[in-house]
Amino acid sequence: MEPAVSLPNPTPSSTDAERSFQKAILRLVKGGAERLAIEAGQIDAIIDPGNGNAILLPAAQRALIERKTGFRSLIGLAFDWYWELDDRYRFVSYRGAAGDAGGPAEEGIIGKTLWELPIDNMSESDWRTHRQQLEWRVIFRDLEIRYLDRAGRVRYLSITGEPIFDDRNQFKGYRGITRDITERRQVALAQEPHRFQPAVIDALVAPIAVLDQAGVVLSSNQAWRAFAATHCGAGAGVAVSSNYLAVCDDACGTEQVDGRAIAAGIRQVIAGERALFRYDYACDSPAGDSWFALSVTATTGNGNACAVVSCEDITERKFGELLLELELTVARCLADAGTATAGLQAVIRSICETQGWDCGRYFCADQAAGVLCFIESWGVRSAVIERFLEKSRGMVFRPGAGLAGRVYQSGQPLWILDGRRGAGSPTALAPETGENGAFVFPVEADDKVIGVLAFSSSKIREPDDRMLEAVHSIGSQLGRFLRRQQVVDALRRSEMRYRTLNDLTSDWYWEQDSHFRFTQVVGCSPAGTGDILGLTHWDLPNVVLPGGWGEHLSHLAARWSFCDFEFAIVHPDGKHAYYSICGEPVYDEAHAFIGYCGTGVDITTRKRAELALRESESRWRSLAELQD
Amino acid sequence: MARKKDRRASDPVSATAVVMVLYITDSGPNSLRAVANLEAICKEHLQDNFRLEIIDVLEYPLRALADGIVVTPSLAKLSPLPTATVVGNLSDRSGVLRALGIVE
Numbered sequence: 001m002e003p004a005v006s007l008p009n010p011t012p013s014s015t016d017a018e019r020s021f022q023k024a025i026l027r028l029v030k031g032g033a034e035r036l037a038i039e040a041g042q043i044d045a046i047i048d049p050g051n052g053n054a055i056l057l058p059a060a061q062r063a064l065i066e067r068k069t070g071f072r073s074l075i076g077l078a079f080d081w082y083w084e085l086d087d088r089y090r091f092v093s094y095r096g097a098a099g100d101a102g103g104p105a106e107e108g109i110i111g112k113t114l115w116e117l118p119i120d121n122m123s124e125s126d127w128r129t130h131r132q133q134l135e136w137r138v139i140f141r142d143l144e145i146r147y148l149d150r151a152g153r154v155r156y157l158s159i160t161g162e163p164i165f166d167d168r169n170q171f172k173g174y175r176g177i178t179r180d181i182t183e184r185r186q187v188a189l190a191q192e193p194h195r196f197q198p199a200v201i202d203a204l205v206a207p208i209a210v211l212d213q214a215g216v217v218l219s220s221n222q223a224w225r226a227f228a229a230t231h232c233g234a235g236a237g238v239a240v241s242s243n244y245l246a247v248c249d250d251a252c253g254t255e256q257v258d259g260r261a262i263a264a265g266i267r268q269v270i271a272g273e274r275a276l277f278r279y280d281y282a283c284d285s286p287a288g289d290s291w292f293a294l295s296v297t298a299t300t301g302n303g304n305a306c307a308v309v310s311c312e313d314i315t316e317r318k319f320g321e322l323l324l325e326l327e328l329t330v331a332r333c334l335a336d337a338g339t340a341t342a343g344l345q346a347v348i349r350s351i352c353e354t355q356g357w358d359c360g361r362y363f364c365a366d367q368a369a370g371v372l373c374f375i376e377s378w379g380v381r382s383a384v385i386e387r388f389l390e391k392s393r394g395m396v397f398r399p400g401a402g403l404a405g406r407v408y409q410s411g412q413p414l415w416i417l418d419g420r421r422g423a424g425s426p427t428a429l430a431p432e433t434g435e436n437g438a439f440v441f442p443v444e445a446d447d448k449v450i451g452v453l454a455f456s457s458s459k460i461r462e463p464d465d466r467m468l469e470a471v472h473s474i475g476s477q478l479g480r481f482l483r484r485q486q487v488v489d490a491l492r493r494s495e496m497r498y499r500t501l502n503d504l505t506s507d508w509y510w511e512q513d514s515h516f517r518f519t520q521v522v523g524c525s526p527a528g529t530g531d532i533l534g535l536t537h538w539d540l541p542n543v544v545l546p547g548g549w550g551e552h553l554s555h556l557a558a559r560w561s562f563c564d565f566e567f568a569i570v571h572p573d574g575k576h577a578y579y580s581i582c583g584e585p586v587y588d589e590a591h592a593f594i595g596y597c598g599t600g601v602d603i604t605t606r607k608r609a610e611l612a613l614r615e616s617e618s619r620w621r622s623l624a625e626l627q628d
Numbered sequence: 629m630a631r632k633k634d635r636r637a638s639d640p641v642s643a644t645a646v647v648m649v650l651y652i653t654d655s656g657p658n659s660l661r662a663v664a665n666l667e668a669i670c671k672e673h674l675q676d677n678f679r680l681e682i683i684d685v686l687e688y689p690l691r692a693l694a695d696g697i698v699v700t701p702s703l704a705k706l707s708p709l710p711t712a713t714v715v716g717n718l719s720d721r722s723g724v725l726r727a728l729g730i731v732e
Contacts, residue, residue: 029698029699030698031698031715033715033716034698034699034715037699037715037716038699040716041658042658042701042715042716042717042719043658043699043700043701043715043716044652044653044656044657044658044659044700044701045653045656045685045686045699045700046698046699046700047685047689047692047693047697047698047699047700049693049698051689051693052685052689052690052692052693053689054653054685054686054689054692054700056653056656057656059656059657059658060653060656060657060658060659063655063656063657064654064655064656067654067655
């Protein structure tokens, strides 16, 4: 509140005026002590007996003016604009530094409320809150607004205000100050990314560490710190200020290869020989085997930082790939296998090697007897495993008996964590190794369980859901293969029987193309195998057919089957050899004629006997005629 | 400005405590000097046994009028009786002590 003081205009040159003023003042003072004090210059003001107002003496006036000027100067340092609002919160005064283009133009503000100005950082909710403050007549501080100034630049202002009341305590409006905080705000905004970065890096799921030229970890994110605390493996457990390269170099045991490879890659990146280094590696963690994809990228312009190392947990993907690879391997093994035994061994071995099982056994379902019989096995080279597999030979399970019998009965895979305390039925490897894990799954064909594959390990194995899903495919593949092998074996046996019979009834088997040329001859033909391929029957050397080939050719042209067609061949010693052939036309799937096939029999002995008999008969007839 | 200095604020003002009112004019040079002089005298002679109220007549003009104050700075001793008034910047140390009833 402005003091109610009558302020003459004293100046240093107005000494005479001061004297006359003092005389006038002295007339107001009756007491001697007061007069003496005034004359001694010890008085600042005289109280007007009429109204109580203080009449300042010149020295006091100067002191107060100086103080007010100084105060204004200080106030001017503290804010950029001073403003006043009426009782409806409309600007009635807005004063700031002359010519300052940073603040709103006074003419654009007077008569408007704050929320009618083009301010773009206040929501309707913000304004409601602000208006509520004004209604409550409270002091508001540092209300930050953003707007475009007359030059079109973004400005940030901080506004503080207090309510004004008159002598009767009636609300008159608000007054306050405005400070331009654009520069400070822009600095803060410029620094925002720097404050932002650690939070962003900490929010990343992948563990990240920044290395300097020597491989020392300069900084890391939250995921890296958690990773370092819980995982082992090449380069794991490295905190800030530790040397990652040294840890990788010092890796030993199974981690040595990974450690050296990673260290070499990081050094290449730091040296600028490559921009990116990637490396997949496995490590044991408390939760089991894990796979990580390590990436090292070069970085420049960040102080001492030279490389950024990040690790991505690819365990899920890796196991998926391994299972896919296993399925492909199984398919390849089965495609390459010539026999059921070879196929079974290859599949069991693949699963053992890729999934870390010590051995696997296949039990085949004997449908007639209704039991599972041990058929095939594969195991790692170990006396314990070999003893275990040896004991398995001849093993038979009834449905529901043992792990294999239970899987045979249920048709569902079974995973046993520990054979000693597992799902009731101990597996046979447990007594051999003290503990074991087992995994048994059915082999199916035509929707029937035709066998069971059982895998055992001397270590406890956690159930693998992905593997449990994959075994359906593997079991089906193997089942189809075994079923096909059964059919092939049956066909082979049938063919063998047919061949045996064929060998008993004919001397050779032949095939011809559509031009009746030999394409295949199996067995002892009249002129051997190689000599007659490409020839027709009538092209055979020294062939003799007394009646000619005409009738036979007409039969062939008509695609007739023929039987016991006989011809002779004159050997170099002049003797005749006799042959009888049978043949039938061959058609392809489109019923197009593609040639003939048939068999041949050497009938020389019979034919000679017939000829001899005929000659003998002829001789007898001649003799008989002579006798007559 | 109305300031009160009661060095025995937690206790009722004792019979021997000196109760004073100093009338000043904001930051007038004599007013500032009077405050400083009185502070020094109180510290030296009254220790904590006094109560002082400082009235800025620019802020409370009617108070000075009501109390019969003619000029500032003025010091009014209200108790113990007899009352006394000293005008000026209180640079007359012996006069102030006499008015306050303090014998050196």
